[in-house]
Amino acid sequence: MERGAWGVLRSTVPALTLPAWASLVTGRNPGAHGVFAFRRLAPDRYEPRELANARDLRAPTLWDIAGSAGLTVGVVNVPPSYPLRRVNGFVVGCLLTPPGEERFTEPPEVAAELGPYRIDAEVPRALDPAAPDYEARALAYLDALVTQTRLRTEAVLRLAGRRPCDLLGVVFYAPDRAQHLFWPYAATPHASGNPRVAAAVAALYAAVDDAVGRLVAAAGPEATVVLVSDHGFAPAPTRLVRVNRWLVAEGLLVRRPLWSLRRKIIRRWLPARFDTDDYILLDRARSRAWCVPLDGPGEAAVWVHVRGRYPLGCVAPGREYESVRDHIVAGLRELRDADGSTVFAGVWRREELYHGPYATEAPDVIARCNPGYAVSMLALRADMKAERVIEPFDSVAFNGHTGVHHPDGIYLFAGPPVAARGPQPPQPIEAIAPTVLHLLDLPVPRAMEAPPCTALLAPAYLTSHPLRYRDDPGLPGPFVEPMRPDADQAAIEDHLRALGYLA
Helix, strand or coil: CCCEEEEEEECCCCCCHHHHHHHHHHCCCHHHHCCCCCECCCCCCCCCCCECCHHHCCCCCHHHHHHHCCCCEEEECCCCCCCCECCCEEEECCCCCCCCCCCCEECCCHHHHHCCCCCCCCCCCCCCCCCCCHHHHHHHHHHHHHHHHHHHHHHHHHHHHHCCCCEEEECCCHHHHHHHHCHHHHHCCCCCCCHHHHHHHHHHHHHHHHHHHHHHHHHCCCCCEEEECCCEEEECCCEEECHHHHHHHCCCCCECCCHHHHHHHHHHHCCHHHCCHHHHCECHHHCCEEEEECCCCCEEEEEECEECCECCCCECCCHHHHHHHHHHHHHHHHCECCCCCECEEEEEEHHHHCCCCCHHHCCCEEEEECCCEEECCCCHHHHHHCCCCEEECCCCCCCCCCEEEECEEEEEEECCCECCCEECCCEEHHHHHHHHHHHCCCCEECCCCCCCCHHHECHHHHHHCCCCEECCCCCCCCECCCCCCHHHHHHHHHHHHHCCCCC
16 A cells, blocks of 8 residues: 555446456456356246356456467456366356366366365354354354465465466455354454454454465565455345345235235145145236345345236337336335435436446346345245335344445555555546556556546556557457356356355
């Protein structure tokens, strides 16, 4: 920070790992790269959605562009990077890699060079500070995160020594994990509570700081360092919002009459495949909208039941569709708690947030919660049956999370091309990729949506390296085969569920 420039990095909507890193490395919004959440969106069907992965990232990354220009690249744990693509260098898979996958690097021989490497540590379930085993479980997890951070640092240093890179990117998961489960200790080092847990959280941050220091030192004084987070953090909410219950109250989501009796009959007399929301509680054919969380408690996605798009669609495209959206947008913007507090910080039609060839895959309406509120991630049936739209939030039920994502992350640039200007204005997350390309003296693709952060750079560098643009380089190369079967999705889902990203 003493020799660089830094500020707030505005994340994507949702402020979530997969779309945020995808936007950071492509310089495009989700509507232009195709990754909106941890699951693929389903704008035309009712069935549960599959997990998203690197196949859903349909735009070239920094690594693709730099590699195609002849520069060598190294990519370690940057989501989404599984399944693997070939790069002009090496790549190590991210948290989407199935447990036990032997082919998690490209080229494959890189795996042997990593040493005792861990992609991610197993997350403790339902971590309750009031439970008698809290301290032991918390300390074990924090120790695992320290070990993971140390092993990752040593692996990256080993790889960089054996396979020198012009561009090297590595993601450390430890801050995210600590802030999810130990936010009071992370936000306030001397917070009251368990002193041994507080000390372990401080030790974890020291390990991350040491990791950054070792990487920067190994890169040398001529290297440019870009330190970024894909989002920020905030305290866990205290209030839960059931958007589907609100849609029921507004007459947009319709419950079947005598649904409790239907449930008894179905469970007694019919096969298990009929024990679903649609057969028991939800009158899908008469419902005009429903809500699905965007794989996290911070944002709600509302889908309008458009005729011709869904099999049972009942909302005509055009005027009726816009009328339903207007109803939802206006209602959610005005939704207030008992004390008069506004629930949502922003409510948007999809075209107000997203643009590009994949924008039509996005939800019809997206709402972001204000601090202190969270969208219910429970099943549609549970939300529709609830008595109240807003009620207290149970953090223990949310796997004991004390911290949640916030849209404001950080950026920090340092190195010979960077002016030591200290705090700077906020930047969109899409600005990182074009800035890095400019720092590599490469032309910036015109399809990238934010201008490079030239205000952070030294005048002498800008004079000797004028900003250049190029046509869009197109999609990256093919994926590496063989791939693991879809059956591994369950194991990945279980891990993401423990992290609070899936219900």
